Amino acid sequence: MQFYKSDLLQYISGSISDTDLLEQLTELGLEVGQSTKEKNDLLIKLDLTPNRGDCFSLIGIAREVCVVNNFKLRLPKFKKQHQSLDSKKTVSVDKSACSSYLGQIIKLKSKGKTPQYIKKTLKAADIGQVNPIVDITNYVMLHTGQPLHAFDNKKIGKKIYVKFPSKRTKLKLLNGASHQITKDFLTISDEKEEIALAGIMGCANSEVDETTQEIFLESACFEPASIRGNARKLGFQSEASLRFERGVDKEIQEYALNFAAQLYAEIFGGDFSKIFKQSKNHKAKKISISKEFIDSRLGTEIPTVKVIKLLKALEFKVELKRNSMELTCPSHRYDIEIKEDIIEEIARIIGYDNLPSKRLKLLATSPEDTSIEKEKLSKDIFVNAGFNEMINYAFVDSSFVQKLGLNNDSIELANPMSSNQDVMRPSLVPGLLSNFEYNFNRGAQKFKIFEVGNVFSKERNWKSLAGLLYFDKSSSDWSGSFQSSFYDLRKSLDMFFSRLNIEPVYKKTSANHLHPGISAEIKMKTKSIGKIGVLHPLIQKKLKLPEIVLFEINLDSLKLPKINAIAQPPKFPGSERDLSFLVAKEIPANQFIKELKKAGGKYLRSVSVIDIYQGKGIDESLKSITFRVFWQATGATLEDKEVDQFVENQIKHAAKILNAKLRS
Amino acid sequence: MDLAQEKKSFLSKFKEADSQDSLNSLKIEYLGKKGILSSLMSRLSNAPAEKKPKLGKSINEFKSLIEESINSSLEKIEQSALDEQLSKEAIDVTLPLSPDVGSYHPVSLIAQEISNYFKNKGYVLREGPEIESEYFNFSALNIPENHPARDMHDTFYFDDGNLLRTHTSPVQIRSMELESPPLKILCPGKVFRCDSDQTHTPMFHQVEGLVVDKDINFAHLKNEILEFIESFFKDNPKVRFRPSYFPFTEPSVEVDIQGKNGWLEIMGCGMVHPNVLKNVGLNSEVYSGFAFGMGIERMTMLRYQISDIRMLFENDLRFVTKG
Structure with missing residues (x-):
């Protein structure tokens, strides 16, 4: 709603400075979106909330300004025009959708011109000039909030129906567009056909123009429920639908009609028919509210006299009962329905800033979602390990997902903003790769990035954690300390698992987007929780990317670490032996370690790999692997003889299970 | 052989000795x-008895002199050898390094700060699904x-009628359906609206707080918000409700x-609508x-002047990485 201050002042019995007016409007809940000083006037744009349909009018806004300033609202009175025109019209109305319908035939005596003051008001509201007939209807709407519609009376029949159509119909509207309308669009029709979409826009077949000599002027109250959503279905909002959707004052139709009639008389000169009217009595809404309720909800005591004064100023009728007030709501306030609405009215007029504040003493007891804690812990660990956090949109480009060979199971958005954000991300990998590309193209050479977020497939969604590592070796510095191999990334991941106090195993795997030889599935017992590996060379080539290492794991499948007792370290020294084996190349180290642990006796503490060798001097099918095994007992120093026995057991076991030979 | 002469002879030889070997x-x-x-010492036994004690003492003193002089010289030589070796080992301590400095996304940092603030005030963190039903996002x-x-x-929809939540408010409903009052929760999370310009992105983050109990009133709400603003905006700005x-x-x-150029909108709030309470059976x-x-994001932009x-x-x- 956009208007000039001077137009508003017509209705106000006092004067008010520009600054005060703007501040008051916002503090009343009628947010000033913009204000522009123009010569001798102030142009004000209000960003109205959907509940305040009543303020889509100058009278409505003036009413509010009067209340806070203790001014009187000055409403001009309009007399009925002398009804000398003897014309026939019958009106039949679906009263469930239209609570009142008024119409008057006006024979225009001369050609009129839109006066300057009307042009100014329309321009302020950003409503284009059409012709004097239409301009008057818009002008009256801006003042009263009542949309009016003028039909060319020569183009319509003698009978007017307000009804839902019995079948789908095609209409051509005033804006030139044709629409198929369904049975849930309320229409105005005559004996032959639809002549308007009720509360939205008239049809071209009954349009007024410069040559129109006689109009049928409609002033109706359509129920919000019968209008809501319909304009949006057609893809536009009209000034009329904007107001009807929010609710128009049920008692203003005749006032608006007389207002317009007077303008037609002034500007064109006219003969007026009687007013054709169909309406049902509407019951004013009643709300009963007690002082205790008001005080308890506002957290302070408000004197009843003050409440009554303020509500009366807002045009509520107040009747005092023994323990409560019986309020009758003014017809222009569609939004007031319950006691809490009255609380807001009281708070609003007193001013939110003038109400007290009080400390809340309340403790809740329920525990936090572990998923939130897990997300935070994951972020902390990776940031501490030198990773940079990324936050990507949850929707990605389906063709990119396809190029990566990720699952085909992604959920499509019905109304994406663009084709490169058309599916919900099935993985965090596409996002991280985009981050890589963006930064790589801008000269970044070192990547250690990660993201935590939800990923989606048709069956389910889960919280995922993914990381990416890359280092351009040509830009290595003198220290050569930054490395980006598969193992470097796995080390970060191992560190993460160790912080969570879990020991998943890595198993060679094949995933579409990963190098078949340099990738692993991460498993907890039998459950797969994620993958790590080098981006598949074919994808590297296709996307012109270098050798990047990636991981992604399902955070939902991990638990927060349990709190364990911390054991005292053993006091007696341990023993260490290095064992070199020759074994088939394919045997993974973790399997070998598992077997060594199995056969190493109860004092075995750790097995690490200190050397791995393949090549000269060793059969091509074999590798040499050297373990450092460490034993330690808690109650005594282990004797060499004992350790010798452990070693012997391990050698035998390894020979039997893995066909491994000890190297001399 | 005169002891004094021996001493003189030693001192002159010692003066000459300048290496470890000598x-x-x-x-x-x-x-x-x-x-x-x-x-x-062996000659001492032949000396007359009355001279023995004095002579013996002189010999012992001479012995100490020899030991001390030689040892202290040896130590000095060792020290300077070590000094020389260590100075050869010296490195350039000023060579530049590039440590891996991890970082939280600025939005994460602010979300964390806000969450921590309210956690310390006794709020419990809750989260909910990003793909929501019409009921939780709107009707309820x-x-x-x-x-x-x-x-x-401006809502993103899926073909099955579900949608991407447009605000974190559905978590209010989910929480109230699961738990009965007193309730004091905070829900941070991603939300989605089809919009993109300088101040809008199709995905952004919200944090939502909800308190439900008997006798919660408008004054409580005001105080909670005022205290938060005082904590978050260090310069104690003027606040308008x-x-x-x-x-x-x-x-x-x-x-x-x-703000510097007028009022800045920072949040929305209010007393829970009775229909919402009714919808969850309260x-x-x-x-x-x-x-x-x-x-x-809005709070992040204000904090970092973005x-x-x-x-x-x-x-x-x-x-x-600069948050």
Whole structure:
């Protein structure tokens, strides 16, 4: 709603400075979106909330300004025009959708011109000039909030129906567009056909123009429920639908009609028919509210006299009962329905800033979602390990997902903003790769990035954690300390698992987007929780990317670490032996370690790999692997003889299970 | 052989000895088994009895002199050898290094700060699904179909009728359905609206607070918000509460702070609408509550003086690592 201050002042019995007016409007809940000083006037744009349909009018806004300033609202009175025109019209109305319908035939005596003051008001509201007939209807709407519609009376029949159509119909509207309308669009029709979409826009077949000599002027109250959503279905909002959707004052139709009639008389000169009217009595809404309720909800005591004064100023009728007030709501306030609405009215007029504040003493007891804690812990660990956090949109480009060979199971958005954000991300990998590309193209050479977020497939969604590592070796510095191999990334991941106090195993795997030889599935017992590996060379080539290492794991499948007792370290020294084996190349180290642990006796503490060798001097099918095994007992120093026995057991076991030979 | 002469002779030899080797041979010459000292000692036994004690003492003093002089010289030589070796090992301590400095995304940092603040005030963190049903996102929150309030949310839909939540408010409903009052929760999370310009991105983050119990009132809401603002904005800005409209709160409030160029909107809040309480089976005559919500990106932009929200999602390493 956009208007000039001077137009508003017509209705106000006092004067008010520009600054005060703007501040008051916002503090009343009628947010000033913009204000522009123009010569001798102030142009004000209000960003109205959907509940305040009543303020889509100058009278409505003036009413509010009067209340806070203790001014009187000055409403001009309009007399009925002398009804000398003897014309026939019958009106039949679906009263469930239209609570009142008024119409008057006006024979225009001369050609009129839109006066300057009307042009100014329309321009302020950003409503284009059409012709004097239409301009008057818009002008009256801006003042009263009542949309009016003028039909060319020569183009319509003698009978007017307000009804839902019995079948789908095609209409051509005033804006030139044709629409198929369904049975849930309320229409105005005559004996032959639809002549308007009720509360939205008239049809071209009954349009007024410069040559129109006689109009049928409609002033109706359509129920919000019968209008809501319909304009949006057609893809536009009209000034009329904007107001009807929010609710128009049920008692203003005749006032608006007389207002317009007077303008037609002034500007064109006219003969007026009687007013054709169909309406049902509407019951004013009643709300009963007690002082205790008001005080308890506002957290302070408000004197009843003050409440009554303020509500009366807002045009509520107040009747005092023994323990409560019986309020009758003014017809222009569609939004007031319950006691809490009255609380807001009281708070609003007193001013939110003038109400007290009080400390809340309340403790809740329920525990936090572990998923939130897990997300935070994951972020902390990776940031501490030198990773940079990324936050990507949850929707990605389906063709990119396809190029990566990720699952085909992604959920499509019905109304994406663009084709490169058309599916919900099935993985965090596409996002991280985009981050890589963006930064790589801008000269970044070192990547250690990660993201935590939800990923989606048709069956389910889960919280995922993914990381990416890359280092351009040509830009290595003198220290050569930054490395980006598969193992470097796995080390970060191992560190993460160790912080969570879990020991998943890595198993060679094949995933579409990963190098078949340099990738692993991460498993907890039998459950797969994620993958790590080098981006598949074919994808590297296709996307012109270098050798990047990636991981992604399902955070939902991990638990927060349990709190364990911390054991005292053993006091007696341990023993260490290095064992070199020759074994088939394919045997993974973790399997070998598992077997060594199995056969190493109860004092075995750790097995690490200190050397791995393949090549000269060793059969091509074999590798040499050297373990450092460490034993330690808690109650005594282990004797060499004992350790010798452990070693012997391990050698035998390894020979039997893995066909491994000890190297001399 | 005169002791004094021996002493003089030693001192002149010692003066000459400037290496480890010469000092060691001097040591042997005097202190060795067949050294000068031991021959002096053997001669002591032939000396007259009355002279023995004095002579013996002089010999011992001479021995100490020899030991101390030679040892201290040896130590000095060792020290300087070590000094020389260590100085050869010296490195350039100023060579530049490039440590891996990890970083939280600025939005994460602010979300964390806000969450921590409210956690310390006894709020419990809750989260909910990003793909929501019409019911939780709209209907349960008193936003009926076709209501103009739905125009305030440009919603992403899926073919099955579900949608991407347009606010974190559905978590209110989910929490109230699961737990009974007293309830004091905070829900941070991603939300989605089809919109993109300098101040809007199709995905952003919100944090939503909800308190429900008996006798919760507007004064409590005001205080909670005022204290938060005081904590978050270090310069103690002027605060304005003004009427607004959200279908799920009544009264509804928009909160502004005074910025350099006028008022800045920072959050919406209000008393929980009775229809919302009714939808989760709570009697609004008995229970009341308040809710508040803010955009984390907006708070991030205010904190770091960022003017274009889209920068936050470009994930430029020169930008998102600087929070």
